[in-house]
Amino acid sequence: MPRRVPPSLAGVTALVYLFLHAPALVLVLFSFNRSRFSVEWTGVTLDWYARLAGRSDIFRALRASIIVGMASTAIATTLGTLIALGLARRRFPGRETYEAALYLPIVTPEIVVGISLLVLFAAIGVPLGLTTITIAHVAFSISFVVVVVLARLRGMDRTLEEAALILGADELTAFRRVTLPQLWPAIAAGALLAFTLSFDDFIITFFVSGVGSTTLPLLVYAMVRRSIEPTVNAISTIILLATTLLVWSADRITSGPRTPRAVAG
């Protein structure tokens, strides 16, 4: 039986996507706006893109953001998944308190974390830079990953895994070949979340960044708060295009002509 999506639900979904993308589309549109202040449309120009070429600071910031994003996502996803597995599968004293405590990084205001981390780094004598930013990003991303992966683990059916164990597989193999593939969507979702959080983080990054470690949000937030300039829109548009292209091509590469939609039966 084909998977059916009720038209009403599809309609709501379409509207939500429109809501999500409308501001982004406006943003893209205004990157071609002649006016410096993105409130009214005054004409077409490519000036802002031309200006980008001379803005080496923007490219440096973008590079910094990508490096920090990739590194912190990789670490946070790994550590977070491990914790989720430990929480879901193992019994140990204080488990519930531990789990509740994991929400603390989510609830603590960013400025508190930012300033106190800075105080900590300054006290220890750690030089501020991309490393300190990455450390901070991992610290606040882990909990998000745990929440997402744990939710999936809790609802997961363990019979397949148990079957594998009964059939003689050791724990690691059972995990790798049975659990992990099932868990993968949740891990990917958690990783996406972690990267998004890192790529757009401002407050914490502001406080723990050092000389020459300006990330893109720091640059953009500063530019936007004082005087909105469409150069910011231009760089955002390029990021959008680049990521879309990359993911689209990755998709093309991995999805071949084969479509083994073995239907449940």
Next chain:
Amino acid sequence: MKANRHVPHRLNRRELLRLACLGLAGLPFAGVPGCSGRDAARVPVADLEPELNIYNWSDYIAPDTVRAFEREFGVRVSYDTYESNEELLAKLAAGAAGYDVVVPTGYGIQALLAQDLLAPLERSRLSNWDNIAPLFRDSPYDPGRRYSVPYQWGVTGIAYRADRIAAAPDSWGTFLESRYAGHMTMLDDGREVLGAMLKLRGHSYNSVNAAELAAARADAIAAKANLMAYVSAPVKGQLIAGDVWLAQLWSGDATQARVEQAEIEFVVPREGSMLFGDAMAMSRGAPHPRAAHAFMNYVLRPDVGAAIAQATGYGTPNAAAAARLTPARPYPTAAELARLEYQAELGPANALWDRTWVEVKSA
């Protein structure tokens, strides 16, 4: 039956490839043109250090100032930005080090001095000092100018659309009238809003008198009913678009807005207002003090100062540079100066002001 569970294994590879591709996205940027600009091997001039770390407001310099400085002096500059005094102060107070030159507003310099976070400057290395207009050679926040070099100056006033307003506003009381309700904004800044209301009643912009502040609070709450919003610099866009007809705004931002909308005028209310000056200072323990002085001296050149002021829209305390500005941005006359006050560091009175502002906002 879970036979279709075979599919996740392929997703495995797909996800991995996707992540890898995203990772590869990072590599090309290593070689993007202009990414480092460290073209020719640099040899610093005279006894300067090879590097310099500047921490300035965003968008507060001419596009080529830093690069020209790098080329002429052979110093590699690391230029980072912030966009509020408070964030700068909080970061420095928490222990962030490594910045040579910082550019706080006057009261920020007072606060930094009180915490012993600034180093005194060597006047002998600032040969262009005499370019500074007499008005700015001394300051209430840094008596004797031992720690700072003035960078830009401006005033707070009312920017308005001459084509939407019947008569030019000349008083802070305009915000208490409902004539233009819904089309007025004030700055999202407690010091500015309460300060304006204090001035309206003839008190000091920096008053710490509880009764005066209470009156100012009442006025501010009354004005709030007529306001569209509290917005700071970004109100420029809406002023140009015509959503906002009257905005409490800083002079430099008004100048920038006028470039795109000629109908925008700027006026300093008759009761008086705030004069502010941002100044370059050197942090205590700065790793590159000589290069820092070279940069500050560089900014004091007439052509460099003029370029900066032209780009930011604010006034330059550099008299030689001011002479080159078009259109001219005259210094405040003696009469005007009598009505203007520098924003002072409030010290312990900060708490009172903050609470008053929270009360205004919560009303």
Next chain:
Amino acid sequence: MAAAWLQLAPGSLWLLAFFVAPVLIMLGYSVMHAGTYGGVSPGLTLGAYRRFVDPLYLTILLRTVLISLVCTAICVVLGFPVAYVIARSGRWKHRLLFLVVLPFWTSFLVRTYAMIFLLRDGGLINTWLQALHLIREPLTMLYTPGAVVAGLVYGFLPFMVLPIYASLEHLDPALLEAAENLGARPWSRFRRVTLPLSLPGLVAGSLLVFIPALGSFLTSDLLGGAKQVMLGNLIQNQFTTARDWPFGAAASFVLMAAVLAALLVYVRVQRPRVDAA
């Protein structure tokens, strides 16, 4: 038990060093005196916590909780259908998921400013509504509490969609089929099959939206015209303009304690759900 430690150790150590330690520093700050120019000065006092018990600040707390609840509710209503549709979209699953997250890789601030363009009196939405003759005068949307909620929902929707999706993704359509064959109607199928199975994701998503929403402040400033103070604004200000770090820290801990208490309850309730080892 040893295996549990192995899995929990790396992450826990990281969090201990780079989250717990700094927060403990802040806890210390919350019981000290404020430094005149920021930071703290020596001397212990509970003044910061006592100061929080004040109608002015409690109103702010209440308002923030209300707005965050509304935002969370809307996110559930909008996010669930989206997550459901994505989970059932077969080949398109990952592309749709990616499309949810994609706008968020541009700057949040720039997107919020774009929302201003959409919502202002002369903005896109009003222009179209008037062109379609649905309204005569422009609707005032910008700088209203509604705009703040819309901005918050906009900012937090992926945090709702992703966990629900992760939870729904393994929902076996065979179960729904079986329910249908047994005579259950769509709503009943949803209530008795889909909803219970997606509950962990739903709750996770709600927490991931509600909790950060409590601390948000930018949206209220930009879309609400900074005319109201949210808890996030209050805390932010303590470390910047107000220069009262102890009070900022204290307010944060009050917030954290309240949420933590609620979470402990939630975790207790989760207990029957956890599979027996």
